[in-house]
Amino acid sequence: MFHRTLALLVIFSSFVLSACSAQHNLGEETWYQVDSTNFRIVTNGDPEAVETLARDLERYRAVALKLLGTEGARQEQHKLTIYATADRQTYAGLVGPELAEMTNGLFDTTAQGSYALVNLDGRTGERQLQAREFLFHEYTHFLSYNRNTTHYPYWYSEGFAEFMSTMTFPTPGRYKLGAVPEERAMTLIYTSPMPLEELLRATVINTPDEEKPRVYASGWMLAHWLIMESGKVDQFRDYVRAYNNGADPVESLTSTFGVKLEDVQERYAQLFQEGEFEMVSGIVPKEFREVSPGVQQLSPQRAIAEVGHFLVLSGYNLGGLGSLLQYAHANGLMSAELISVQADAETRMGNYEAAEELLASVPLQDRSQFRYQNVDAWLGLTRQANTPGAERDREELKKVRDKFVYLVNNDEDTASHWYGLAMSMQMLDYPQEKYMEMLEQAYLRAPRQVHIAQWLAQELYNKRDAEYFARVAQPLLMELDDEEQHQQIKLMLAEMKAEQEPGVKARVNKTLASKERSGNENNEG
Known part of the structure; x- marks a missing residue:
């Protein structure tokens, strides 16, 4: 997973100025939405190909839940949204050129929900991979991290996702797992495996960007050994528990696994030299039912608002919002939804008057849209939160509280609604136990959001x-x-x-x- 801090937005005039230098306008693309039972895929790629990917992703989900022992996992109210770009140029438009050079897919959790992003066309040259591998990799992160506070070592988090990404369905009702990921094999051949102790202690923060492919590749090899050969899967739970309690990742491996580091190092090196890795096949769970995804072309207005929402929510390439707004204005494609997205941007930056003017321009008949309601509630709350306590408007705060009550009642699965309700209640001097009930609900839905946990x-x-x-x-x-x-x-x-x-x-x-x-x-x- 890519670790990043949400950048501040620039004001609307800066959006327009930055749009002039944009090389690729995402608003000019044709976008589709592919819906299956558990996924919503927004794509400018071939909709038929993405429909096939959605079918595979549903199969993968059924098998992965079974293998992970979470087949009874709570059903999410929301489908996981996946943004699937047709090519590297569009992918760079969403994440920026620098990140597009480093990644083929991303996964992130926010207080407003989780999403995945995948480049269907891979990178350039010989490094193009099947889009299905990207999707399986990113969805593995979702299954591993959604709504829990367990942290896995960097090598295992990425190595296990790589291991699972190679799942195929050679015949109806069966799956195969354990193949060598082509790109990771190339990394191992050209750069050699990362030394074992260095790999075990690697984190997202202490690993330079140029070394991260080695963590993925070496982590895959070690995860393959752990799952397919070591016989230590049960002990791995104790290892993860120790790791989460702050134990040294090298010492805890030897103590919980009951092995000598030299022996693991020897087998680790041997696997690389031999280049032979065992595979396993199995049956897709009998209760799984094949799906028939629905495909629809998004209207230009709807597509621009969808892309704009992603740019603001993710913060990866905020400059792209300027070209979208400019394109929408020039082509008569502004909508209540896109105005709400722009107001969201202004609110996050602290331009409350500008955000208020934007929301005031939304026609009355469109103000029942959920995105408008959400941005309106957060605008009111953010303004009051940044006003000295004695000067806060209690009547406005009561209105804000009621807006978040509405959001919670109509979408109880989203953590940010509960969080906003807790904040408004605290500012209204509710007893601690009252607003803490709301805060706990936010935490249960997004335990990895630092501001909520803190x-x-x-x-x-x-x-x-x-x-x-x-x-x-x-x-x-x-x-x-x-x-x-x-x-x-x-x-x-x-x-x-x-x-x-x-x-x-x-x-x-x-x-x-x-x-x-x-x-x-x-x-x-």
Whole structure:
């Protein structure tokens, strides 16, 4: 998965100026929507080919859930949305040229839901791959990470997704798994496997971009050994548990697997030298029923709004929004939905008056659209949140609260609705237990969203709920890339532990006192 921070948007005039230099206008493409039971695919590719991909993706989902032991997983209210671009040029239009050079697919979770993005045509030259592999890889991330706080080591997260991506369906009702991913084989041949200890300790943050293909390839080889040969699948659960508790990834591998690192290293090197990997076949679950995806061409207005929404939600290539808006204005394709997307952009940047003017221009008959309702609620909340407490308008806050109640009642599966409701209730001075009920609902739906987890952790810390706090704070530590915030959560964990273990209390107090003295000295300076 690609780790990134949502960039700030530029104002509308800058959108228009940046559009002048755009080389490829996404609004000129013909876009389709392919719907199956569990997926919604938005694509400018060949709709018949994408329909075939949707069928395969439904088969893959049935098998993967069975293999992962999650066949009873909760059904999502929303289908997973996948943006499937026809070629590298369109893909670059959505993610930017730099990221398009580094990736063929992306997966992300947000408080507004999860999505996947895939380049159907691969990269240029010899590195083109089957689009099905991209989709299977990204959907594996969704199955692994959706609505849970478990973190997997980088090598396994990408290696397992690569392993699963090679699933094929050679005959009706059967699948085959374990083939060598062609691109990863090329990486291993041209660059050699990553040293085992380095691979085990690799993270998204500490691995340079040019080394990440080696993590994917070497991680695939180690994951293949783990799943197909090691006999340590059950012990792997203990390894992941130790990893999530902060254990050293090398030492915990040897202790939980009951093996010597040298032995694993020897087999790891041997697999590369031999180049032979076992495959397995099986039966697609009997309860699976083949699907007949529906295909529709999106109207130009609808397509532009859909693409614009992705650009704002993802933040990968915000400059593309300018060309979309310019194209829509020039061709009479502005719509209530696209105006809402633009207002969303202005709200995120802090241009509240501009956002308000945009929403006011939406015809009354179109204001019942859910996207309008969502942007309107967040505009009101964001304005109040950025107003000093004593100057906040309680009547406006009550209206905001009621707007989020409406959103929750009509779409209870989206975390951001619950989060907005919790924020408005807190600003209206509701008792802690009341707004925390809403915050917990947001957390349950998006436990990996740092801003939600941080707020819940702080509330639990204030309540001195040590057990619940630890359940939220421990995985949060693995999401934080800000060192100061990371250390703060660690100290809070230690403090809560000290309250239950008096013998630790003196050491914690000493650490806190030292930090307080240091802070005072800095303030005096």
